[in-house]
Amino acid sequence: MPASSETSEQIEAAAAVWAMKDRPLSAGDDAQLRDWLAGDPRRRGALLRAQATLSSLDRAQALGAGVHRETKKPFLPVRLSRRDLLIASGAASGLSAAGLAGFFIGRRNDKAATAVGEIRRMPMSDGSIATINTDSAIQVDMTATHRVVDLVRGEAWFKVARNKKRPFVVMAGLARVQAVGTAFSVRRLDTGTEVQVTEGTVKAWLEDGDKPAIWLNAGDTAVLTPQGHVTRDHAPQAIEDALAWREGQIALTGQSLGAAAAEYNRYNQTKIVIQDPELAGEHLLGRFNADDPEGFSNAIAVAFDADIRHVDKTIYIGKKN
Template identity: 55%
Template sequence: MAPTPVETSEQIERAASLWAVKERPLTPEDEAGLSDWLSGDPRRRGALLRAQAAWQGLERARALGPSHEWQDAVSTVKRLPSRRHFFAAAAAGGGLVAASLLAVFGLRQDETVTRMGEIRRLPMNDGSIATLNTDSRLRIDMAESERRIELVEGEAWFKVAHNRERPFIVSAGSARVKAVGTAFSVKKRKDGIEVLVTEGTVQAWAGKTGDPVLLHAGDRTILSEQAPVKIRHAPDDIDEDLAWREGQIALNGKSLSEVAAEFNRYNRIQIVIQDEALGSERLIGRLSANDPEAFSSAIVQAFGVEIARTDKAILIGTKK
């Protein structure tokens, strides 16, 4: 089955930047257009708020006068003639200026949170990027000697800027993952901390006395103080498991019950599979994470089941 087209996070951030700079008050046509745009994807509202906050933060900072930490960003913006030109340049140029402002104004905070259905891309002031999955919480401490990140809950993927003098260390419970310049994800699970490496090499361990292991691109493992580390090389599986970065859920290799649980992480309308045998079946493809209706429709087409809907759930019945 063909995947449902979905915007990337970068595309959403760029569109949000352009909406943020439209002159206020909006015209009736723009009001209607903005309302339609916001209703199309739950990630868009958060992106718009971040774009508006970046500009408001810049205005407050300019009123106070520049500091050494953001002087370069402000001097760049001063060369641009208007608020509209600023965000248009950020969108057209890959978000360089906007990334600088988010690093200054967004990630100076101790903690960053994503709500249900939100996927957030966070540029850091060292050039690294963190992408947070839904319902996740991250604490960031950019010290001079090392970069410390704590995944309090949820899941995040990190693209780490190379700097041998400042190791990049992610902690999640008792687990630690150390990198210099690489890309990897960390996820809190009931049975431990899952680590997937998409680029380079990381060092990982669990507990104060755990023996570190090296994980290379395509490797995955679960870190736990209660079990020995087992490393599996499965680059294709990793790509599917990280489909959430593009707002998608990969069906490949997962039971329908597992996929339903994934959809339920992103949506207030919950999918309930009432037939245990049906829950063990599998489908192939990808679907938009914010479209549980498409998933339930795919099950109907594949297995001919009956579906009932309430204002809070999609109830998927017995397989025929």
């Protein structure tokens, strides 16, 4: 969506008004806020800054123009309602190597791997693009007749160049995914292989299995297990959220805090441990920078009145007494 013609000063002023509204927002205000945030990428950061400015308040009050508040309390992230937690935290992430790699992959038996916290977007020799998630590895075998990618571990998203004479197949354990001129992701799980289609159509099946292949269209997601069990769904928004990692973000759409911590631990050497079971069961909404476990943990501590301790490369979070 194109950016608005507002000046930075106008955006900051509007953000201050939104930050001072009572939470939870009414349904009308919530819809207006989401529309406003979607209108210009600068607005999310402006709202986050405005909320932080009001951090000394338990919650913001709706004020008329020209009202000014002063505080001598320390500068802290604002405590938000659980549903509003970091709604504006959509700034671009600084994950290492998130941009284009400086070389092509896709020659015979080429390999590529990422470390924890590293995301690579890599052009392939056939014109396709592979975006490789954290702690993942692929091996590519391209010939004049076929294009085969072995997902050794982790997850990758592929934008496939159209070439009907050279099938593009991704192998992930026993699972096989074939596409022509399509975009899709494949992730190896402990329980099987997950396939998510963002463009076009793919064919998925299990090698040596006795069940027929399935066809998945844009917006479809499926998990294939080694035992031959297949679950599938049509969930375009869920796929968009699940693939937020391509932008260095973690999208939470009602997941528990425990699940959010596990997701953060995929991307960082610094690990988050939720010590309180009740706190681990709290649910969150919002997008968060994947490379900032400290900032995420600090915001959680403020929002849920939790205790936070840093020990070496571990962040422990528990409910305060």
